[in-house]
Amino acid sequence: FSTAVSITEQPVSVSVPVGYSFTLRCRAQGHTSLQYQWFCQYQSDCHLIPGATNQDLPITAEQTQLYTCRVNDLHRNVVFSDWVKVEVHQCVARGVPPQLWRGEPVIVLNPSEQWVEVGQPLQLQCAAMGVPAPSYQWYRNGNLLEQQKRKKLRITHTKASDSGTYLCCASNSHGERWSNAVDVHVGEQSQPTSLCCTSPLFHSVFLLATDKIALLVGNNCYQHHPNLLAPVRDVFELSRLLEHLDFQVVSLLD
Numbered sequence: 001f002s003t004a005v006s007i008t009e010q011p012v013s014v015s016v017p018v019g020y021s022f023t024l025r026c027r028a029q030g031h032t033s034l035q036y037q038w039f040c041q042y043q044s045d046c047h048l049i050p051g052a053t054n055q056d057l058p059i060t061a062e063q064t065q066l067y068t069c070r071v072n073d074l075h076r077n078v079v080f081s082d083w084v085k086v087e088v089h090q091c092v093a094r095g096v097p098p099q100l101w102r103g104e105p106v107i108v109l110n111p112s113e114q115w116v117e118v119g120q121p122l123q124l125q126c127a128a129m130g131v132p133a134p135s136y137q138w139y140r141n142g143n144l145l146e147q148q149k150r151k152k153l154r155i156t157h158t159k160a161s162d163s164g165t166y167l168c169c170a171s172n173s174h175g176e177r178w179s180n181a182v183d184v185h186v187g188e189q190s191q192p193t194s195l196c197c198t199s200p201l202f203h204s205v206f207l208l209a210t211d212k213i214a215l216l217v218g219n220n221c222y223q224h225h226p227n228l229l230a231p232v233r234d235v236f237e238l239s240r241l242l243e244h245l246d247f248q249v250v251s252l253l254d
């Protein structure tokens with residue numbers, strides 16, 4: 001009777017801020033009535049959750065843990081759901097979801113610019129909250145990196161051709177969000193901390209500066225005109241588009 005009990009709806013992993021309340025769901029079918037029991041694992045400690053014997057498991061996020069649900073019928077046929085991860089972000093200084101958050105991705109950690117010697121390892125990191133937990137895809141110079149589908153991009157031995165501009169897309173069933181674009185310099189000398197203004201190197205750096213900065217101003221409120229509805233949305237959409245084009249964006253409202 002190996003198929004006497006089968007999972008019809010698996011629980012899904014989530015990535016949420018500390019204190020966020022949500023529900024893990026598990027559904028199964030069998031030839032008799034079914035019994036449910038949830039388990040959780042923190043680090044190497046796995047234990048039964050007392051009283052967690054319903055199809056739904058309400059959780060208020062406190063720490064990152066793994067969860068699974070055991071389902072059995074009256075004939076002792078047993079099946080376990082997939083293990084799912086509840087990732088909890090303890091410190092979210094910016095981008096905390098509002099009360100009306102529906103689980104769309106929110107970037108909470110952007111990658112940072114890197115200088116790496118040829119042959120040395122490279123690691124970039126991106127993190128996002130989302131329900132369900134977002135999937136990740138990295139890009140270099142606008143080109144998809146087929147093997148880089150985790151929140152941490154790792155290259156064990158870098159080559160000069162690994163230089164470029166990197167960014168990450170976090171997506172789930174509610175939408176997608178893009179990290180900041182950052183430059184990776186492989187085999188280049190680290191950025192100078194101080195240069196004399198009379199140095200030829202200073203002038204070279206100055207003349208080759210390529211930073212692109214965009215200032216966006218959206219006004220909702222006017223003294224002699226009804227309030228507008230679109231500026232906030234327009235500024236958000238334009239900001240995202242310009243960031244994809246490697247602009248540093250400064251957004252101001254009202």
